[in-house]
Amino acid sequence: xxxxxxxxxxxxxxxxxxxxxxxxxxxxRWNLSGLALIAGFLVTAFMIGVLGIEPLTATRKVILLGxxxxxxxxVLSKSSWRFMRSTLAFGGGLASIWVIWRIxxxxxxxxxxxxxxxxxxxxxxxLIFWSDRxxxxxxxxxxxGLALGLGTGVVALFGSSVTLGMLGMSLGAASGAFLxxxxxGMRPLACGRSFTLSLSLxxxxxxxxxxxxxxxxxxxxxxxxxxxxxxxxxxxxKSSIWLQSLQLSAAALLCAAGAVYLTWRVTGAPPI
Amino acid sequence: xxxxxLFAALLLTAPLSALAASATYKIDPAHTYPHFxxxxxxxxxxxxxFDKTSGTVTLDRAAKTGSMDITIDTNSISTGFAKRDKxxxxxxxxxxxxxxxxxxxASSITFKGDTPTxxxxxLTLLGVTRPVKLAIDSFHCGIFPMNKKEKCGAGASADxxxxxxxxxxxxxxxxxxxKLVFEIEAYKE
Numbered sequence: 537x538x539x540x541x542x543x544x545x546x547x548x549x550x551x552x553x554x555x556x557x558x559x560x561x562x563x564x565r566w567n568l569s570g571l572a573l574i575a576g577f578l579v580t581a582f583m584i585g586v587l588g589i590e591p592l593t594a595t596r597k598v599i600l601l602g603x604x605x606x607x608x609x610x611v612l613s614k615s616s617w618r619f620m621r622s623t624l625a626f627g628g629g630l631a632s633i634w635v636i637w638r639i640x641x642x643x644x645x646x647x648x649x650x651x652x653x654x655x656x657x658x659x660x661x662x663l664i665f666w667s668d669r670x671x672x673x674x675x676x677x678x679x680x681g682l683a684l685g686l687g688t689g690v691v692a693l694f695g696s697s698v699t700l701g702m703l704g705m706s707l708g709a710a711s712g713a714f715l716x717x718x719x720x721g722m723r724p725l726a727c728g729r730s731f732t733l734s735l736s737l738x739x740x741x742x743x744x745x746x747x748x749x750x751x752x753x754x755x756x757x758x759x760x761x762x763x764x765x766x767x768x769x770x771x772x773x774k775s776s777i778w779l780q781s782l783q784l785s786a787a788a789l790l791c792a793a794g795a796v797y798l799t800w801r802v803t804g805a806p807p808i
Numbered sequence: 809x810x811x812x813x814l815f816a817a818l819l820l821t822a823p824l825s826a827l828a829a830s831a832t833y834k835i836d837p838a839h840t841y842p843h844f845x846x847x848x849x850x851x852x853x854x855x856x857x858f859d860k861t862s863g864t865v866t867l868d869r870a871a872k873t874g875s876m877d878i879t880i881d882t883n884s885i886s887t888g889f890a891k892r893d894k895x896x897x898x899x900x901x902x903x904x905x906x907x908x909x910x911x912x913x914a915s916s917i918t919f920k921g922d923t924p925t926x927x928x929x930x931l932t933l934l935g936v937t938r939p940v941k942l943a944i945d946s947f948h949c950g951i952f953p954m955n956k957k958e959k960c961g962a963g964a965s966a967d968x969x970x971x972x973x974x975x976x977x978x979x980x981x982x983x984x985x986x987k988l989v990f991e992i993e994a995y996k997e
Contacts, residue, residue, distance in 0.1 A: 542980070585976040591935030593974075594906055595899060639905050697898040698977055749905035750898045804891075 547583040548689065548702030549709045552576030556710035560717045560725060569714065570613075570731030573681065574606035576710025577738060580702055594749070595699065597635040598741045605737045609730030613671065624729075625665035628737050629657035635741055639748050652748060659757055660740040666764035667736035674718060674727035675777060679784035680767035681711025681735045687760050687792025688739045688746075691799040695752030696745070704742045707735060715785070719778055736764070753802045759795040763788045830868035833960055833994035835878065837861055840992045842880055846970075847983030856896070860884035865994050867917070867924065867960070874917035876927055878990070880910050900977035907934050912990070914942075923947055927964060931988075933973040942966045942990065958996040965989045 540546055556576035560569040581587045581599050588596060605628075612620065633640075636656055643649035663684075670677040685708025693701025718725050743760060746752030766787040771780045843857035860881035867874040882902045885893055897904040914929025927942040942964040949960040969984045970976075 585971075585974075585979075588974075591974070593899075593903070593935065642905065642908055697895075697900040699900050745899065749903065751894065 541583065544698065544702060547580055548705040551583060552580045552706035553709040553713045555579040556713035557717060560714050564717075564725060567726035567728070568610065568730065569717070569725040570609065570728040571606055572714050573707065573710045573731050574602055574734050576713065577602060577703065577706050577734075580706035584699060584702055586699060586703075594635050594639060594745055595703070598703075598738065598745065601631055601635065601741065602734050602738045606730045606734040609671075609728060609733040612733075613728035613730060621665055621668045624668060624733060625661035628664040628740070629661035631737075632656045632660040632741060632744065636744065636748055655754065656744040656748070659744055659761060660737065662761050663736040663740040663764065664733065666761075667732045668729065670764060670767060671727060671729045671732040674724040674731075675715070675781050676767045676784055677727045677732050677735075678711050678715030678718060679781055679788050680764050681731070682708050682715055682785055683767070683788030683792040684735065684739045684760060684763045685709065685711050686789070687763065687795050688743045690792070690796045691752055691756050691760070692742055692746040694796065694799045694805075695756070695803045696747075696750035700742050700746050700750075704739065707739055707742075711735065715781055719781060722777055724777070751803050753799060756795040756799045756802075759791055759798065763791045766791050830866060830871070830873070832997045833865045833867065834997050835861055835863045835865070836959070836993040836995055839961070840990075840994070842878075842988065842990050844989070845987045847985070849981045850983075854887065856885055856887040858882065858884050859886055864997075865960070865992070869919070869922040869924075872917075872919040872922075874914075874924060874927075876912065876914040876917070876929060878912040878992075880912075881908065882910055883908055901975055903934060910934075912940070912942075924962070931966075931968065931973075934975060936973045938968070938972050940966050940968055940988075942988075952995075959993060960996070961991075961993040963989065963991050 553576065556572040559575035560572035563569050563571055586595050587599065633653055640649040640653055667680065670680055685704060689701050689704030689708055692704045714725065714731070743752065743757045747754045747757065767784050769784065769787050771783045837860065840861045841857045841859065842861055843855060845853050845855045848854045858880045861878060863878035865874065865876045882904045883897065885896050885902060887893055887896065896902055910931065910933040912929055912931050914927045916928040917924045918926045918928070924944050924947055926944055929940060929942065930937050931940040943966065944962055944964045946963040949958070952959040966988050968986050968988055970986050971979060971984050
């Protein structure tokens with residue numbers, strides 16, 4: 537049993553998938569199914585032993601921010617303030633600096649650290665801004681989450697670390713469960729910012745950590761950054777929910793595949 | 809007192825005065841390589857070392873006291889295989905981007921006679937500090953023949969669990985028990 541629980545496929549895929557599936561089903565009646573994403577992510581974080589506060593590493597800051605983003609998303613889901621999207625993107629960018637602060641201060645010169653800080657904040661802000669457009673489109677959000685999570689997880693696994701890889705893939709698995717539940721029920725679930733804000737923030741930060749702490753090429757992240765837009769491609773509204781999700785997921789996964797291919801060309805096989 | 813008698817008296821008491829004084833020794837980085845060994849899925853024991861170490865050791869062999877302050881550059885890890893070294897530098901293991909050093913600090917050294925036998929200190933790795941007692945397996949002080957400077961050298965070891973420091977990736981396949989060995993040479997300042 538312990539061997540099964542220690543298996544990477546269980547920790548980064550199966551466990552978050554079924555946790556998210558259960559969470560999405562249970563929370564459906566309160567329109568809080570979007571919280572399934574953070575539930576799946578937290579299960580993986582727990583299983584790989586990175587949950588905790590001390591010492592407050594960058595990975596643990598990411599987890600804390602993910603939880604905060606999910607809860608904030610619940611509060612803000614109904615908000616239609618016109619500057620909401622920009623404000624969330626700006627706030628996420630600032631928060632990303634807090635996450636990578638310890639890494640930035642290892643650079644002896646300000647000018648060396650500056651591009652990393654600006655790049656990280658920009659990528660986080662970018663993903664939050666464009667993902668927020670999906671917060672009231674659950675099929676599109678689920679498809680984007682599937683591709684963004686899997687893409688971030690696989691590139692992190694290839695270019696960085698198993699820990700970041702599994703955290704990324706748990707986002708894909710949880711999004712897949714969220715999407716599957718909609719397909720099985722043949723009707724969309726409530727998505728909200730609890731899904732899109734935590735998804736975009738977590739995926740962006742995991743990707744940035746992979747670049748900052750290991751060998752994940754930064755330009756692979758630029759391709760992943762196109763996923764929220766890819767999930768906005770027009771699909772026939774009269775077609776079945778299955779066909780819509782298939783088309784949207786295929787478009788988003790194409791971006792993820794491009795990022796994975798680029799990373800594989802640069803870094804070679806993953807460490808496992 | 810005749811000069812020859814004075815010289816003989818000085819010669820006889822010199823080792824005693826050397827013993828009585830507290831001395832500070834600065835790590836010789838060219839001859840100090842902390843290394844470690846760990847089980848690789850039970851098939852073999854893998855070895856690695858750190859190529860950059862700095863710090864000081866103080867010893868007062870008469871008072872039987874001493875201290876140790878060692879900083880190891882985790883970026884300098886070397887296992888003889890570059891790809892594995894990159895993996896070890898990643899957040900899965902030493903997370904060198906965030907924690908570029910690990911330190912060993914001790915304010916207590918145990919002696920048997922005038923020879924140190926163990927060091928009671930604490931190891932800080934990945935931001936986690938845990939008490940680690942080093943057993944001193946070998947110890948020798950003398951004049952280094954190449955530059956005639958006084959030098960001490962020691963081999964010390966300890967067994968730790970990497971999970972105690974939050975390094976949990978690939979447990980239990982890649983072993984939790986790590987043998988740390990400090991081979992140290994240091995010049996008297």
